[in-house]
Amino acid sequence: MIMEKNMIFSISLIFLFMFSFLGILLDLMLVINEMKIFIELELISFNSCLYVLIFYFDWMSVYFFFVVTLISSMVIYYSKSYMSGEIFINRFIILILLFILSMVLLIFSLNLISILLGWDGLGLVSYCLVIYYQNNKSFNSGMLTVLSNRIGDVMLLMAISWMINLGSWNFLFYSQILSMESFMFYILVLVMVAAMTKSAQIPFSAWLPAAMAAPTPVSSLVHSSTLVTAGVYLIIRFEEFISGSIISDILLLMASLTMLMAGLSANFEFDLKKIIALSTLSQLGLMMSILCLGYKNLAFFHLSTHAMFKALLFMCAGLIIHNMKNNQDIRFMGSLSIFMPLVSINFNVSNLALCGFPFLAGFYSKDLILEMVLFSNFNLVVFFFFFFSTGLTVSYTFRLLYFSLFKEINYGKIFMLIDKDKEMIGSMFSLLIMSIISGSVMNWLILPCYDMIYLNKLMKFMVWFFLLMGLMMGILISKINLIFKNVFIYGVYIYFGLMWFIPSMSVYGNNLLILNLSLKLDKFLDMGWFEKLGGMNMYMSFMSYSKIGYYLYMNSIKLMIFFFFMIYMILLMF
Structure with missing residues (x-):
């Protein structure tokens, strides 16, 4: 078991450090030659919309990739001692690697859909890491973190649905349209709100200190180069438009x-x-x-x-x-x-x-x-x-x-x-x-x-x-x-x-209000009228019909004689 743990640490450390070394070499090559590499992989074409994966390698994205992989390798090496008493250490390392993979996908993407994949991956894995020490404080912090980040996810989804009118989600292709058309202003507003939630700008600042409930190696990774920097990096990509x-x-x-x-x-x-x-x-x-x-x-x-x-x-x-x-x-x-x-x-x-x-x-x-x-x-x-x-x-x-x-x-x-x-x-x-x-x-x-x-x-x-x-x-x-x-x-x-009472307003003013509203909706709709008019009503109807059928099936001879006698009496009367 100890050998298996050491092997996972060693493999993760070696690969991440090797990628960071290759990243800085590639970055120097791009800077010296003034190059940019653009890779587009078409997945499917549907209703004149191209679903493609786009990877954009310029000096900025490659250098940030070097920073992320270098810090990640050092964090994993640090975790080998810091988390040595952890029983499920393999699960911890896998979560860290998924976190890094989501960030790398976001770094190299120019497509809003592939950005959303990395964006959502960061949000979900960060929730798993914040609640890693399973106690009430961690659960509350995790809920505040994931609900705050969900607002940004919804904004990106709305921007994606709006950009379907253009036929593609590659915002680099539409730089002229984004700067000229008035309706593109709303897409940029959605992107701005998404970036504000992920980088914890006012009024979404409460979740960032609350995320300290995560293990310290996770905090080191989150607060340096991954989760909180995603919003800044997204605005850097959209800077020329706004x-x-x-x-x-x-x-x-x-x-x-x-x-x-x-x-x-x-x-x-x-x-x-x-x-x-x-x-x-x-x-x-x-x-x-x-x-x-x-x-x-x-x-x-x-x-x-x-x-x-x-x-x-x-x-x-x-x-x-x-x-x-x-x-x-x-x-x-x-x-x-x-x-x-x-x-x-x-x-x-x-x-x-x-x-x-x-x-x-x-x-x-x-x-x-x-x-x-x-x-x-x-x-x-x-x-x-x-x-x-x-x-x-x-x-x-x-x-x-x-x-x-x-x-x-x-x-x-x-x-x-x-x-x-x-x-x-x-x-x-x-x-x-x-x-x-x-x-x-x-x-x-x-x-x-x-x-x-x-x-x-x-x-x-x-x-x-x-x-x-x-x-x-x-x-x-x-x-x-x-x-x-x-x-x-x-x-x-x-x-x-107390951060100008922003955490109190976020928890008791927004999140608690939304959660209480969801409880009431669950009580009056899901467990109330929907149940009465929907599933429960159908269940009671089917039960009554099945009881009639069952009664007919179990009393077939007696009922046949009874119906014969009734028909005979009706015929005699007329």
Whole structure:
């Protein structure tokens, strides 16, 4: 049995790592030769509609494939130790592989039907993974996740049904029509809502922190390169159609609010995994915002670099939680830099990359994004959202480092902290290297060249000013006492800490209302009138007819004599 488990891990790891290596080689070839590969496989033709599978290989899709497969291979290697006590480990690995396969199908598709296959596969498998630890919290989180993602699935189905009028679902063929025809505006609205649900933008943000009920390797994969990035990737593909329209303005507003809300909430959260989840939500808002401003390559650049250090961040969190006997409250941590130096190295580097520390992966994308915002002609509101949210990133990052690594230890009297696990540390150091070099490598080798960004001295140092302001804000929030004398201040604290009450509104305002309505419909229709007029009525009718037939069959001689006598009496009377 142990040999079989090791074989599954080894085969999955080797194949995924090999695919990632081939992916980066193919990507460099496409960039150097300025090539794009388009493969179309016709499945069936029906009523002048072609049902085809379309695979589109350009530098963007192939590089994202490299990111997904590399992180997936490291996550599976990490899971070998993290999930070593799991009985049904084969089922876990198969679910992870199905998850990766769905994402790869979505990455290379240009057809809305094949995109829907990958999109729906991500939603269904993520539900199975969120409820993997079968308890009430996991079931509630899984239900919230799958119902929120279902809205996006319905929107894509409606877009598919609308595009049947064009005779094909390949949106690349109809780029001119999509930008000219007025009725195509509705298809783009449906695609935008679908992307907002999958990438957890306001008002669909509640499911992303709730999905933390999944095992930590799953969280590492979901929050870095697969599920939550699917919406951003879909909008990247549709960017040329929505740029300059009211759709991009609405999406910019929602993404900016998401970025601000997640940054504020992370500063008042004490659950280690939820802080990192809210960090992901903030970065997704940043990607969506810069995408709506028209910088498609910059959004993809940050998407790729963010995936590396966010996967590493979750891996560090998983090892810390294991050593803390499954305790996730950062108030009961401290001094981990002394007792777990290897984990602290990875944790520090990934957090600094998230903040945009110079020459780490996050610096190249984040600094470029903020300078492009300064260089462009946008209003003060956009400026505030971008820079204040960047300051909040530094704030909650420093707060997390202070509570977990540098504060005095606040754990039990007897404890044993070990960070010498070969599989976990090995996978983490692999991603550590990528968190350091991936930004510079992509900037120099793969990303198309940008014009020189020329700013004055004040604007150049404005990014650093906001970073230092965020650092001071993190020190202030870390020192705040939770017991407030002023009720109003405490209410504001609770408001920010609970994501502006979006989870409560999602659960009690939408999902609970829908579930209660479905219970009433089941009671009054399925179990009520439909049963009375449908199945139950037919059953009672057939039962009465069968009883008559059965009575006739069992009393045939007596009835024959009775009917003969009755007919004879009638004849005598007439």
